[in-house]
Every structure is written in structure tokens, then in C-alpha cells.
Amino acid sequence: MDRKRYSKPELLAPAGDLLRLKTAVDYGADAVYLGGKQYSLRSRASNFTHEDIREACAYANARNVHVHVTVNEIPHDRDLEGLEDYLCFLQEAGVTAIIAASPAVMRLAKRVAPKLEVHASTQCSILNSAAANAMINLTGCDRVVLARECSLDEIRKIQKATDRDIEVFIHGGMCVNFSGRCTLSNRMTLRDANRGGCAQSCRWNYEVCAKDQPISTGDSFFTLGSRDLCAARYLPQLMEIGVKSLKIEGRMKTEYYVASVVSALRHMIDELYETQEPLSEERMNYHLREVLAAQNREVWNGFLNNPDGVDSIIYHANSDADVSHAFLGTAKSCSGGMLEIETRNPIDPGDRIEVLEPGKTNRVFECRFLRDEEGNELAVSRVPMRRIFMPVPFEVAPGALLRKAAV
Ligand code: SF4
Known part of the structure; x- marks a missing residue:
């Protein structure tokens, strides 16, 4: 039988709380990811209690939607206390997968909760097939979430060279530092970005001075922050490559944002899969408008295939980007x-x-x-x-x- 041109990837949506989880499920996500009260980055993102995780799994699993839980802080020894029990709880509650950044956490999960899939987080900064296979061999992980800095060619090569699932970011906020490895928030607010406390200090407005002399940046304020990712234009290529999962970032976003982006990408994936034909420019523009309807920050295409280079990542502090559909x-x-x-x-x-x-x-x-x-x-x-x-x-x-x- 002929292989289809476009595979059907999982659409993986963020869930900051139960309302947003149910919204993501109802609007067409195939899987949702959330954080518990411990061991997760984004500790301010309305994280889920044990009871919430049980309810989330009951709601999602009844609709054939998978639940992934972030266990992705970079732990010190003292942070490992209770982790074994937590992993066993997740397995028993009906969670499909954990997303982890530490090889120690991945190996522990494989040992004590073998029914859980283990996904190597984007914080592992995997950019090449050797790194992907090294992580697989070391931890036995079932999926590799690639660093956002991969190009389409690199994703294609990694997909061919590994026998595990590949996950790629398709939409949402970016870290201006390398896939989340950052101490800016620690310096500016004493909140540890690698243990859940990022204050998004990169998005603040700064005046830039050298020895008290202001430096002109073109904008009256300067921000380190990156534009948000919108890679929907490359959805056909990602479906041709056969990546397993497309992830939307945004556990701190509103229910409207989640519904709007999930619904738009659901329709786009389904149209490509059902027709197995490339989108006309008119259909592509229609889908891109839908994907961006709830967007209130400047966007760029990311590193997948960016003809404008990395300069286009810069977010302008005085941007008047606003939602087109309030x-x-x-x-x-x-x-x-x-x-x-x-x-x-x-x-x-x-x-x-x-x-x-x-x-x-x-x-x-x-x-x-x-x-x-x-x-x-x-x-x-x-x-x-x-x-x-x-x-x-x-x-x-x-x-x-x-x-x-x-x-
Ligand atoms: S401060 Fe900005 S770059 Fe640093 S971790 Fe937070 S979002 Fe990422």
C-alpha cells in the first residue's frame, strides 16, 4: 500500500487548569500537557493537585485524549525526595507520559512506573540524531521533544535516524535563551527559571546604558524577549516528515487562546490529512489568519526555515501587535x-x-x-x-x- 504523503500528527495542547484542559480536549487536541504542584517548570501556571490530575485523566481518557505531565525541573538532590511515589501516582491516575529534562528522572520513571511513556523535554536541547540516540540509549525514553532551534532539514534527519517518536513545537512563546536554559529571571527576581519560577524577565522593557550613557536601540525601550512562534506555514512539511506530535506552548494562556489555536490547527491538520494535497495559497492564508486570531504578540516562523534569519526573532518593545478577533x-x-x-x-x-x-x-x-x-x-x-x-x-x-x- 502506498504511504500517505501527509501523516497525521498528534496535536498536543497546554492546560493551565481543568477549565483550559477541558477546552483543549473539546476543541480537538489529541493530547494535553499539564504540570503538577511539584517537580514541574512553570510553577505559577495554575498547576494541578493530585485530585485535579485524576479528574483531568478521567475527562481526557474518556474522549481518547492522552494526558502528559511535566516533571521537567532540573532537580538538585533535595528535589528528588518523594519523586518515586509521585511517578507511581501518575501511572495509576491514567497519565500517558511524563515530560522530563533530567536523565535521572527519566531512568527512575522507567524503573518504578514502566507503563508511563517518558518524553525527553525540549530542555534537553536535542538538535541532532547523535544526541537523540544517545538520550534514547541512556534513558530508554519513548519520545524526543526537539529543541526549538532545529531546522526542517535537521528534523528530517533526526526522524530518519531514530526509532522513537519526535515532537516539535508548532506555536507559542519562545525563550530568548537556548530552549529554556536561562538565569535571567534568577538574577532579576531571585526566581529560579529552571525550577519553575521564571518571571519572564526577558520580556520586561529596559533602558540600555553603557556606563550610565544611554544607547539608542531604535525603540524607546529595549526588550530581550523573542517574538512568539507561529510555524503553521510549515505544517505540511512537518506532516510529510512524519513527526509524531506538534506541541502548542502556553500553559499560562487563556481558555480563549487555547480554544482558538487548537481549533485552527485541528482544522488545518484534518484538511491536509483528508485531502493529501498541498494547501492553495488562499487556504494557507485562511488557516494562518485563524491560527493568529487570538495572538497579541508579534510572531515569527521560528528556526524551521527562516529566510529572514535570526534577526526576525527580535520582539519590539513598542510593538502594537494586537488580537484581530477580540x-x-x-x-x-x-x-x-x-x-x-x-x-x-x-x-x-x-x-x-x-x-x-x-x-x-x-x-x-x-x-x-x-x-x-x-x-x-x-x-x-x-x-x-x-x-x-x-x-x-x-x-x-x-x-x-x-x-x-x-x-
Ligand atoms: S526569562 Fe525569558 S528567556 Fe529566561 S527562562 Fe524566562 S522566558 Fe525564558
């Missing part, structure tokens, strides 16, 4: 042609509103009027987290997300 609110109920929503951003009568619902093509309608809970007509809605009503020409499921449609 998040308006969440559907709470819909009956008799009236939609009840909990608001997030201002809505005016006459606005064109786009409805995102799991598994459906987005639909657009025009808001003809607004009412409050007492039935009074509103000239505008400006208050967040308020219940308002508006007529809608089709059924909308509770939990659907509403955003401003593109003009």
Missing part, C-alpha cells in the same frame, strides 16, 4: 432564539460576532440588540463578567466562545 464572552444558554453570554470585552449592537464551537465550522451573526438580565435594552455592553442577552439566528451550545468577527 474575545467577547462565553455562551451560557440559548433558548427561543436568545443567546445568554457572560461578557469579557465590550460589545456594541451592530457588531459582527463569530461563534467557536467544538467540532463545528465557525459561524458569524450580527448582534441586532442587547438586553440585560431584567430585559432592559442596552446601548452598549462595557462591563466584563456580566450576563447579557442578544438574538441569535442559530442554536449555540453552552460553553461556545464568542469573538469579534474580522471586518
Whole structure:
């Protein structure tokens, strides 16, 4: 049988809490990743209790979605206490895989919790097939999450030279340091980036001086921060190579961001897989607009195949990049042609509103009027987290997300 041109990769989405986990699952993720209260980087990202992890696994596994748990801090000896019990708990709770950066943690997991898959984190900075195979031989890991700094050619070579799954970042924030190895946050805030405390100091605005003399950087402020990654343009090539998993970064992002990016990439993967044909420029542009609809920072294509070189990674402190489709609110109920929503951003009568619902093509309608809970007509809605009503020409499921449609 002929091998298909495009394989179907796993779409792996971030989950900062149970709400965002369920959102990612409902909007089409094949797997989600989360952090527990211990042993995980991003310790501020609303990490999950043991009870939350059990609930996450029950919800995801019932829908054939895998749960991956980050156990990716770089541990000192004192950090290893209790780790064995934690790994056994994850296995018993129904977690599919751990994501680890330390070979010691990977080897321990293979010994005490053999049903868990072990994924070597991007923090291992694996950029070549020799490094990938060395890590596999050392730890027995089942998957290698490549460093974001790999090009498409390098990914292709590594995929050919190893017999394990390869995972690649497709979207989200970047570390300006090499795949997360950074002490800037430690210096600026005494919060250890390699043990979960990164304060994203690289994204702060700085004035640059040399011996108290200001240096002009072109912007009135200077930031070390990188633009966010948007590699969706290279999705066809990644599916041709046959990478196993495409990861979205962003455990600290909102439920709207998660729904929007997951839904857009789900549709793009499915279209490529079902047609087995390259996307026309028009379809590619359509998908890229959808992927970026919730994006509020400048983006770049990453290191996959960047004709503009690394200069294009620089984030401009004065960037006015903004979301093209503001998040308006969440559907709470819909009956008799009236939609009840909990608001997030201002809505005016006459606005064109786009409805995102799991598994459906987005639909657009025009808001003809607004009412409050007492039935009074509103000239505008400006208050967040308020219940308002508006007529809608089709059924909308509770939990659907509403955003401003593109003009
Ligand atoms: S400060 Fe910036 S570069 Fe350093 S770990 Fe945090 S996000 Fe990465």
C-alpha cells in the first residue's frame, strides 16, 4: 500500500487548569500537557493537585485524549525526595507520559512506573540524531521533544535516524535563551527559571546604558524577549516528515487562546490529512489568519526555515501587535432564539460576532440588540463578567466562545 504523503500528527495542547484542559480536549487536541504542584517548570501556571490530575485523566481518557505531565525541573538532590511515589501516582491516575529534562528522572520513571511513556523535554536541547540516540540509549525514553532551534532539514534527519517518536513545537512563546536554559529571571527576581519560577524577565522593557550613557536601540525601550512562534506555514512539511506530535506552548494562556489555536490547527491538520494535497495559497492564508486570531504578540516562523534569519526573532518593545478577533464572552444558554453570554470585552449592537464551537465550522451573526438580565435594552455592553442577552439566528451550545468577527 502506498504511504500517505501527509501523516497525521498528534496535536498536543497546554492546560493551565481543568477549565483550559477541558477546552483543549473539546476543541480537538489529541493530547494535553499539564504540570503538577511539584517537580514541574512553570510553577505559577495554575498547576494541578493530585485530585485535579485524576479528574483531568478521567475527562481526557474518556474522549481518547492522552494526558502528559511535566516533571521537567532540573532537580538538585533535595528535589528528588518523594519523586518515586509521585511517578507511581501518575501511572495509576491514567497519565500517558511524563515530560522530563533530567536523565535521572527519566531512568527512575522507567524503573518504578514502566507503563508511563517518558518524553525527553525540549530542555534537553536535542538538535541532532547523535544526541537523540544517545538520550534514547541512556534513558530508554519513548519520545524526543526537539529543541526549538532545529531546522526542517535537521528534523528530517533526526526522524530518519531514530526509532522513537519526535515532537516539535508548532506555536507559542519562545525563550530568548537556548530552549529554556536561562538565569535571567534568577538574577532579576531571585526566581529560579529552571525550577519553575521564571518571571519572564526577558520580556520586561529596559533602558540600555553603557556606563550610565544611554544607547539608542531604535525603540524607546529595549526588550530581550523573542517574538512568539507561529510555524503553521510549515505544517505540511512537518506532516510529510512524519513527526509524531506538534506541541502548542502556553500553559499560562487563556481558555480563549487555547480554544482558538487548537481549533485552527485541528482544522488545518484534518484538511491536509483528508485531502493529501498541498494547501492553495488562499487556504494557507485562511488557516494562518485563524491560527493568529487570538495572538497579541508579534510572531515569527521560528528556526524551521527562516529566510529572514535570526534577526526576525527580535520582539519590539513598542510593538502594537494586537488580537484581530477580540474575545467577547462565553455562551451560557440559548433558548427561543436568545443567546445568554457572560461578557469579557465590550460589545456594541451592530457588531459582527463569530461563534467557536467544538467540532463545528465557525459561524458569524450580527448582534441586532442587547438586553440585560431584567430585559432592559442596552446601548452598549462595557462591563466584563456580566450576563447579557442578544438574538441569535442559530442554536449555540453552552460553553461556545464568542469573538469579534474580522471586518
Ligand atoms: S526569562 Fe525569558 S528567556 Fe529566561 S527562562 Fe524566562 S522566558 Fe525564558
